[in-house]
Amino acid sequence: MVRPNEEVEALLQEYADLVAITGGDAYKARAYEKAARAIGGHPTDVSRLDAKGLQEIPNVGKSIAEKVEEYLRTGRVSAVEETRAAIPAGVRELISIPTLGPKKALVLYEELHVSSVAELLDAIHEERLRDLKGFGEKTQANILHGIELLQKAGGRILLGAAMDVAEQVVAELSAVSGCERCGYAGSLRRMRETIGDIDVLVAATDSAPSMEAFCALPHTAEVIARGEKKTSIRTTKGLQVDLRVLPPDSWGAGLLYFTGSKAHNIRLREMAIRHGYKLSEYGLFHAKSGRKAVSATEEEIYAKLGLPWIPPTLREDRGEIAAALKGELPEVMQEKDIRGDLHTHTDLTDGVSCLEDMVAAAAERGYAYFAVTDHAPNLYMQRMTDEKILAQREKVRALDGKHRRMRLLHGTELNIGPEGDLDWPDEFLAGFDLCVASVHSHFNQTREELTRRLVRACENPHVAIIGHPTTRQIGKRPGIDADFDEVFAACARTGTALEINAHPERLDLGDEDILRAKRHGVKFAVNTDAHSVVHLPYMRYGVGTAQRGWLTKDDVINTWPLQKLRRFLQPGG
């Protein structure tokens, strides 16, 4: 289901959490975390590595290599199993609540036998935390707030995780005999930031082979419903996947119907009625005769309604049909339009891939240019110094143009301090090709303080891009409460681009904010914020989000030729 590296990463992270919860050596827990990250970000499939190869991965030593081998050989690791037996899974679930860490989780478990989020809620409501040391009123309120945040995600999963599952299901079903077409639909095809369940469509005359194969997929844990037209399963990770098999000549109508959104479909059905048709998942039919007009492709159906084909990312009933009727549908940018990534990290700070590997991987993606933007000194934990960043600049200059003639930009990701201050004085910033500036802490300032802080960063002439502008983490942390209309206006005024951070946990700015910012006349940069070569492909999620914000190539600076980009990056440019 998931790539072996990600499975191993999850397993080692679980072990790290369990070590921390059981009060084990904090450095041991961190060692497992570091190894987990390193393996997750490692480009080679770990299942193809032997003990020696595994230990060549940074932060993987003898002990962890042995555990990884044991896992790959047997599917389990005895040390992990033992710890699992000692601590119920629900206790680990507790530390996903913001402000609740391993120490508090252990107290709750040992003192109150709380071993799930639901039990914790009960305990709080029954006031059983009252006499517990370290759990005052504020702490309880913070925990309740944290649980609320978690539950707001409402069982939806992140776009990236859903895409991994969907693409594997589609690949498996495409290989089944009789399958003429196969693809995913629903909110996933519309690239929404979170996905409830996955809809997969197959076009086939006989549905049985597909249904059979679907139920037999290795990750299928449970068959929820099985019929001739629709089968629903739950994966081992608890995700629901629906398969619908359509007659081949209804492919377009089915794809349209199951892609949604519901609101978009309602608009289309209204239009169909006005044109004397009836639209269903089986096709577009003449209202009077009931005879089928078209159904094979989405394009034909839209055309009969007097519309151009509308990209799925626009199908949210946000005025796309009116725009299409007027011939004003934006020509939204595509992933192939991206000429380079402008926000990436290396192992000089918290990335796991070295500069050379990042550059080679970027060139492999066909980029014309690529910016390396490691963290600056004020994010203290990264231990950046003037000497280190200048030494990196030398290496970047030496690599410039060496991979498929790809040009390199040497940049940095600055930290926007509480007062809008940045890490380096202007003279030093002038030495970079590109400065991204982002908020990383002090999220709870007042609205006025947060707004002023971001506006000040925009006003620095060396700052070209505001990174992950709201700093939200989907399902974990809400965005900061700044007056973003004021920030967007400042960006437009100062020629500062807003980032669309493509990491599936961020997607920041999100679609609604992009639409607002675009009305202010702001430019954007779609960046991955990659901390490993395996993160570079996240670009597609950023592009999907940009499309949902109706952005065209003209709006997005990293679709521009290098010369035009450089002019934008220049102070005052």
Place this chain on the structure above:
DNA sequence: GCCGTTTTCGGCCCGACTGTTTTCAGTCG
């Protein structure tokens, strides 16, 4: 548990905030 070496132990990402602590532990980025 990993790593680098001043090679087999001793350090490991540092600083700030929050709450409840009355001097600091836990959590976060």
